[in-house]
Amino acid sequence: MLSLLVGFGATVLSLGIGLILSDATVKYDVRPLTE
16 A cells, blocks of 8 residues: 555656656746747
């Protein structure tokens, strides 16, 4: 049971980090064009 929670938590964490990184990349890619 604990291993399932740890695996699920790691998956959610990696997905969240991926979304944050992709969001930051999009913002930094778009910003120079708008300035």
